[in-house]
Amino acid sequence: xxxxxxxxxxxxxxxxxxxxxxxxxxxxxxxxxxxxxxxxxxxxxxxxxxxxxxxxxxxxxxxxxxxxxxxxxxxxxxxxxxxxxxxxxxxxxxxxxxxxxxxxxxxxxxxxxxxxxxxxxxxxxxxxxxxxxxxxxxxxxxxxxxxxxxxxxxxxxxxxxxxxxxxxxxxxxxxxxxxxxxxxxxxxxxxxxxxxxxxxxxxxxxxxxxxxxxxxxxxxxxxxxxxxxxxxxxxxxxxxxxxxxxxxxxxxxxxxxxxxxxxxxxxxxxxxxxxxxxxxxxxxxxxxxxxxxxxxxxxxxxxxxxxxxxxxxxxxxxxxxxxxxxxxxxxxxxxxxxxxxxxxxxxxxxxxxxxxxxxxxxxxxxxxxxxxxxxxxxxxxxxxxxxxxxxxxxxxxxxxxxxxxxxxxxxxxxxxxxxxxxxxxxxxxxxxxxxxxxxxxxxxxxxxxxxxxxxxxxxxxxxxxxxxxxxxxxxxxx
Amino acid sequence: xxxxxxxxxxxxxxxxxxxxxxxxxxxxxxxxxxxxxxxxxxxxxxxxxxxxxxxxxxxxxxxxxxxxxxxxxxxxxxxxxxxxxxxxxxxxxxxxxxxxxxxxxxxxxxxxxxxxxxxxxxxxxxxxxxxxxxxxxxxxxxxxxxxxxxxxxxxxxxxxxxxxxxxxxxxxxxxxxxxxxxxxxxxxxxxxxxxxxxxxxxxxxxxxxxxxxxxxxxxxxxxxxxxxxxxxxxxxxxxxxxxxxxxxxxxxxxxxxxxxxxxxxxxxxxxxxxxxxxxxxxxxxxxxxxxxxxxxxxxxxxxxxxxxxxxxxxxxxxxxxxxxxxxxxxxxxxxxxxxxxxxxxxxxxxxxxxxxxxxxxxxxxxxxxxxxxxxxxxxxxxxxxxxxxxxxxxxxxxxxxxxxxxxxxxxxxxxxxxxxxxxxxxxxxxxxxxxxxxxxxxxxxxxxxxxxxxxxxxxxxxxxxxxxxxxxxxxxxx
Numbered sequence: 001x002x003x004x005x006x007x008x009x010x011x012x013x014x015x016x017x018x019x020x021x022x023x024x025x026x027x028x029x030x031x032x033x034x035x036x037x038x039x040x041x042x043x044x045x046x047x048x049x050x051x052x053x054x055x056x057x058x059x060x061x062x063x064x065x066x067x068x069x070x071x072x073x074x075x076x077x078x079x080x081x082x083x084x085x086x087x088x089x090x091x092x093x094x095x096x097x098x099x100x101x102x103x104x105x106x107x108x109x110x111x112x113x114x115x116x117x118x119x120x121x122x123x124x125x126x127x128x129x130x131x132x133x134x135x136x137x138x139x140x141x142x143x144x145x146x147x148x149x150x151x152x153x154x155x156x157x158x159x160x161x162x163x164x165x166x167x168x169x170x171x172x173x174x175x176x177x178x179x180x181x182x183x184x185x186x187x188x189x190x191x192x193x194x195x196x197x198x199x200x201x202x203x204x205x206x207x208x209x210x211x212x213x214x215x216x217x218x219x220x221x222x223x224x225x226x227x228x229x230x231x232x233x234x235x236x237x238x239x240x241x242x243x244x245x246x247x248x249x250x251x252x253x254x255x256x257x258x259x260x261x262x263x264x265x266x267x268x269x270x271x272x273x274x275x276x277x278x279x280x281x282x283x284x285x286x287x288x289x290x291x292x293x294x295x296x297x298x299x300x301x302x303x304x305x306x307x308x309x310x311x312x313x314x315x316x317x318x319x320x321x322x323x324x325x326x327x328x329x330x331x332x333x334x335x336x337x338x339x340x341x342x343x344x345x346x347x348x349x350x351x352x353x354x355x356x357x358x359x360x361x362x363x364x365x366x367x368x369x370x371x372x373x374x375x376x377x378x379x380x381x382x383x384x385x386x387x388x389x390x391x392x393x394x395x396x397x398x399x400x401x402x403x404x405x406x407x408x409x410x411x412x413x414x415x416x417x418x419x420x421x422x423x424x425x426x427x428x429x430x431x432x433x434x435x436x437x438x439x440x441x442x443x444x445x446x447x448x449x450x451x452x453x454x455x456x457x458x459x460x461x462x463x464x465x466x467x468x469x470x471x472x473x474x475x476x477x478x
Numbered sequence: 479x480x481x482x483x484x485x486x487x488x489x490x491x492x493x494x495x496x497x498x499x500x501x502x503x504x505x506x507x508x509x510x511x512x513x514x515x516x517x518x519x520x521x522x523x524x525x526x527x528x529x530x531x532x533x534x535x536x537x538x539x540x541x542x543x544x545x546x547x548x549x550x551x552x553x554x555x556x557x558x559x560x561x562x563x564x565x566x567x568x569x570x571x572x573x574x575x576x577x578x579x580x581x582x583x584x585x586x587x588x589x590x591x592x593x594x595x596x597x598x599x600x601x602x603x604x605x606x607x608x609x610x611x612x613x614x615x616x617x618x619x620x621x622x623x624x625x626x627x628x629x630x631x632x633x634x635x636x637x638x639x640x641x642x643x644x645x646x647x648x649x650x651x652x653x654x655x656x657x658x659x660x661x662x663x664x665x666x667x668x669x670x671x672x673x674x675x676x677x678x679x680x681x682x683x684x685x686x687x688x689x690x691x692x693x694x695x696x697x698x699x700x701x702x703x704x705x706x707x708x709x710x711x712x713x714x715x716x717x718x719x720x721x722x723x724x725x726x727x728x729x730x731x732x733x734x735x736x737x738x739x740x741x742x743x744x745x746x747x748x749x750x751x752x753x754x755x756x757x758x759x760x761x762x763x764x765x766x767x768x769x770x771x772x773x774x775x776x777x778x779x780x781x782x783x784x785x786x787x788x789x790x791x792x793x794x795x796x797x798x799x800x801x802x803x804x805x806x807x808x809x810x811x812x813x814x815x816x817x818x819x820x821x822x823x824x825x826x827x828x829x830x831x832x833x834x835x836x837x838x839x840x841x842x843x844x845x846x847x848x849x850x851x852x853x854x855x856x857x858x859x860x861x862x863x864x865x866x867x868x869x870x871x872x873x874x875x876x877x878x879x880x881x882x883x884x885x886x887x888x889x890x891x892x893x894x895x896x897x898x899x900x901x902x903x904x905x906x907x908x909x910x911x912x913x914x915x916x917x918x919x920x921x922x923x924x925x926x927x928x929x930x931x932x933x934x935x936x937x938x939x940x941x942x943x944x945x946x947x948x949x950x951x952x953x954x955x956x
Contacts, residue, residue, distance in 0.1 A: 125610060128825065132606030175653050175798075178820035191669075204820070211817040320653075320823035339689040342656035342682070345798035345823055347606065 003038050004045035005293060009259035011046060012397075013224045015055045015066055026056060026064040049289045054377065076254070076392045076405035078220045078228065079437055085194045085215040085239060086435040107457040109444045110425035112252060112401060115371065116316045117449070120364035124315060127351040127358075145338050147173020147323070148349040154356040155323055161291060162284055163298030164307075166325055172337055173323050173344050177282045177310035180324035182208050183340065184278045184306040185243070187332040189214055193242040196235055198227045200403070200432035200441070202252050202280065205245060209434075216434045217241060223394045223403065226251065226258035229265055236273045243276050248296045250283035253403045253432055253443040255396020257293050267299050276329070281309040282322075285365055287398035288373045303327030311352060313399070314365065319348045372400040375446040382455055383444070386462030388469055400447035406440045410469055413439060418464045424457045481516050482523035483771060487737035488514075489524060490875075491702045493533045493544055504534060504542040527767045532855065554732070554870045554883035556698045556706065557915055563672045563693040563717060564913040585935040587922045588903035590730060590879060593849065594794045595927070598842035602793060605829035605836075623816050625651025625801070626827040632834040633801055639769060640762055641776030642785075644803055650815055651801050651822050655760045655788035658802035660686050661818065662756045662784040663721070665810040667692055671720040674713055676705045678881065678910035678919070680730050680758065683723060687912075694912045695719060701872045701881065704729065704736035707743055714751045721754050726774045728761035731881045731910055731921040733874020735771050745777050754807070759787040760800075763843055765876035766851045781805030789830060791877070792843065797826045850878040853924040860933055861922070864940030866947055878925035884918045888947055891917060896942045902935045 011032070020026060027035070029043045036043075047064050050056035057067045146152065152168035159166045174180040181204070189195060191213030197205065199218035209216055217235045221227045227246055235241060248258040248266075258266070270277050279296045287293050297307040306329060310322030321344065326333040355361065379402055380393050387404070394403035406412065412428050419426065429441025444458075489510075498504060505513070510521045525542050528534035535545045624630065630646035637644045652658040659682070667673060669691030675683065677696035687694055695713045699705045705724055713719060726736040726744075736744070748755050757774045765771050775783040784807060788800030799822065804811040833839065857880055858871050865882070872881035884890065890906050897904065907919025922936075 128610030129607050130610075132603060132608075132610045132829070175819040175822070178816075179818060182818050204817070207813075208817045211814060317820075318824045320820070335685075336689060338656075339682070339686045340657060340660050341653040341819055342795075342798070344653070345826060346796050347826065348823060351610070 003260075004042045004049065005289075006260045007032065007036055007038060007042065008046040008049040008289075009224075009257070012050055012055050013259075015050070020066045022066055023068045024066050025062075026066060028063055054373070074392045075223045076394055076403055076441070078222050079199060079218075080220065082218055082435070085217045106423045106425050107453050108425050108448070109446075109454075109457060110427040112313065112445060113317065113447060114313050114315075114400065115368065115447050115449060116318070118364070118367060118371070120360070120367045121315065123358060123360040124351065124355045127354040128348065131347055131351045131354070145334065145343050146171065147344055148346050148353060150353040150357070151321075151349045152323075154353050158285075158356070158361075159295075159325070162281065163294030164300075170327075170330065171323055171325055172330075172334055173321065173349060174308075174310075174337060175322065175341055175344050176312055176317070176320045177280065177308050177322040178204055178208075179337070179341065179344075180308035180310065180322045181205055181245075181278065181280060183324060183333045183336045184308055184326065184329075185209065185212055185214070185245075186336050187306075187326065187329045188243045188276055188278070194239055196232060196241045196244045197434070198246040198251065199434075200253050200429070200438055201245075201434075202247065203427075203431040205280070206431075206434050218434055218437070219246075221251070221254060222256065223254045224256055225262060226254075226256045227266070229262060229269065232266070233269055236269065236275065241273070241275055243278055244270060245278040245280070247280040247283065249281060249293050250287045250396065250398025252280075252283060252399060253394075253401050253427075255394050255399055255401065255403065257287055257289075257397045258296075260294065263294075263296050264299055267296065267304075270304060271302070276327075277305045279305050279307045281307055282313050283399040284309065285314045286369060286372060286400070288369050289397070290366075290369070297325065297327075300327070303329075306333070314361075314368070315352065315355075319352060320345070321348055321352055369398075371449070372398075372447060375400070375450060376402065378450065379444060379446040379454075379458065382458040383462075386459045388462070388465050400445055402444045402446060404442050404444060406442075406465060407469070408440055409472060410440045410465060411472075412442045412465075414468050415442075415461065415464050418467075419461070422457075422460055424460060426461065481738075482520045482527065483767075484738045485510065485514055485516060485520065486524040486527040486767070487702075487735070490528055490533050491737075493528070498544045500544055501546045502544045503540075504544060506541055532851070552870045553701045554872055554881055554919070556700050557677060557696075558698065560696055560913070563695045584901045584903050585931050586903050586926070587924075587932075587935060588905040590791065590923060591795060591925060592791050592793075592878065593846070593925050593927060594796070596842070596845060596849070598838070598845045599794065601836060601838040602829065602833045605832040606826065609825055609829045609832070623812065623821050624649065625822055626824050626831060628831040628835070629799075629827045630801075632831050636763075636834070636839075637773075637803070640759065641772030642778075648805075648808065649801055649803050650808075650812055651799065651827060652786075652788075652815060653800065653819055653822050654790055654795070654798045655758065655786050655800040656682055656686075657815070657819065657822075658786035658788065658800045659683055659723075659756065659758060661802060661811045661814045662786055662804065662807075663687065663690055663692070663723075664814050665784075665804065665807045666721045666754055666756070672717055674710060674719045674722045675912070676724040676729065677912075678731050678907070678916055679723075679912075680725065681905075681909040683758070684909075684912050696912055696915070697724075699729070699732060700734070701732045702734055703740060704732075704734045705744070707740060707747065710744070711747055714747065714753065719751070719753055721756055722748060723756040723758070725758040725761065727759060727771050728765045728874065728876025730758075730761060730877060731872075731879050731905075733872050733877055733879065733881065735765055735767075735875040736774075738772065741772075741774050742777055745774065745782070748782060749780070754805075755783045757783050757785045759785055760791050761877040762787065763792045764847060764850060764878070766847050767875070768844075768847070775803065775805075778805070781807075784811070792839075792846070793830065793833075797830060798823070799826055799830055847876075849927070850876075850925060853878070853928060854880065856928065857922065857924040857932075857936065860936040861940075864937045866940070866943050878923055880922045880924060882920050882922060884920075884943060885947070886918055887950060888918045888943060889950075890920045890943075892946045893920075893939065893942050896945075897939070900935075900938050902938060904939065 032043045056064045152171045156168045194215045196217045198221045219232045297305040307325040390407040392405040427443040429438030507521045511518050534542045630649045634646045672693045674695045676699045697710045775785040785803040868885040870883040905921040907916030
């Protein structure tokens, strides 16, 4: 386990919550080493991690300081826990979100779409072209239901970086992470069952749960620490929860990385109540720190965690390559995968295996992590500048989405006609809740390389929000 | 409607059932015109169709004759109807079938895999390479959940040839036909429901039904006329059947094309009992006659038929491009498709749209129809020559699989160790039944260009069968 990450998380939370003033000196390496009973090297590693995350600055021969420009705005608040599981709300808004994509003149801040125009994807395009041209025949065949073996071998190598060991035979390639999650849910649950999910949560996951006739228990989540283990424990004690689903690393939409000790406690809870965990690790390789944080699966020695992931956020969603490491549920998941869509298309798999085997993936990831982190800071700054006072902003530790919480009175759905008129797309907060929460929230994507239109769009949204709030000064429904 | 096809089907059935001797003169064009009250042109069209199907021969200035070489062996028999719906049997054998694929030295007669090494697929490989190289960016994006629009426009054009008109907006591209069928079943049925299916039937479909907790009513099927409408009517009268599923054109595994008047009667039955039909048209474009027979959907004006298809048999399964025209169930199917796997990979879709748009598809189909029909005749001849007496062989009107029925005493599963030893793969009859029927049957694929090893393999299987039958001369369990 990486003790330095635990320390970095603890210290990072304190800094972000304003325990130290901007520009203030942080505890010395020696002080922390004594306080936390860790080696000096571990503290230094933790500080380097915080530096990468923009939460600490080194001053030569002086020590570590809180950056002067540290985000002064408050973090989004945690919702209060629900007393019971809820039925899921409708998918009309999700469908709208997906459809808006097609208009190309739109400033698209809504979808969780990575930057696919980066030059570091060039070797992938070359591999795709070569595969289409030369190695055409095998790529036209049906292949192993589990997926192309060369790709599974590369995935097994990537797993080591996420802290776990896995045989290529224990993996199943899927059509995107969506299919991995869908197979996991169908392997574990029957209609009417209850699933505990982090809240706010990925809308696609909630649509899977709805489609399968499931109820959800929404567990409030802290924008830094992640899912509330206290609320989860309470839910598990009181309800027959069949599975826990969450994104422990660089969560969508909040962007937290659960500290290592909290991951361990989560797994212990799952063991105590004998419940499987569906871990979505799709953003794990986009954590801004390096080496990347461990997957929850790294702590699991019982096959209890079904790890789902894909290259849709790290490389390109159009590849439609995901995978699942379903642990002890392997046979059931394989069968569901086969009956749902047969094998996954081999051509993109072979091309991605070549891209990975050629060593291009770490180069690409390094570039994207930097771009996404830099653009997180820039977009946060714009939001602070242009949005109404009282706006709260998440401080993601990975990925490329910001979660914005506006004053309670502000209904972001009221933006819809104005946003359409200006060809700006955002993701409304309500689609991240099963029960209509987060009307005063939105998620903004900061993936694509910014243009002058990006700042313009944020400014426009700010103006629209002010218009809405002026129109309803007394309206305090959340 | 095409009256000539009706006539050709009726006449073809009579010829195949031995109503005329080999080499005998068939009724004159004028006689048939009077008997069936159709034009002379219609009768001539019907005879040309029969000629293509190998069932009639023109002799200049003399008329039409039964070919001298017409298959003398009997057709497979129809099983007796079941009194009630059944639970589905296990998938172990199906998994075995899929796994055997990987060994490349195997003579693969088991899987429904088209010949992808044909030169007429070259333009597709070029399109795939070009798409990977030049148009890389759009192909890396998420795209419309319904699929790439250019492809849907081409599919709408193909629909016209199958006799129906469809807006590109009424189509959803899926990950192979398997996903189309899976979405259709999930849109129509809940666990415990009963589905009526043709018997014998595609094993992948039965696995979908099993996975979704459904029961099936197996409707006996005639190798020429298709599903028994009498047995179906009886089933619909007595049981709360939720959907009917079948392959009306170039059915897998029997290869029949349901005559037009029987298709109409099937649809009328579905209307009377208000039941939707899941039509699998995956082999429709591989009917040996041209123009191709109409889809059942061509007769449907209520959106009752959910047409499922793919390019897995006509182009290449590795493309993983299927589609569904779900009629009045569109919204539900779209939602299930989205939650199951998200959008389908765009790169192969764009490449196939270019292949179709470039006019390569009819050229390719013409070549493949000829190859598959020629190889059907050759393989039938080998089976007649090498298999035990009493063997019955289907006479498929499209596609690339032969259905072989052996004497009742012969358990084809007993071949398994011997086939493995000789690296020969076949599809055992039992996987085409939900209830363990067809132990004395097998399906042989005649798609790949034959080599000397193909005849050797058929000869080997014949020898093995004789060995089994000699060992159990008294054993008459079916």
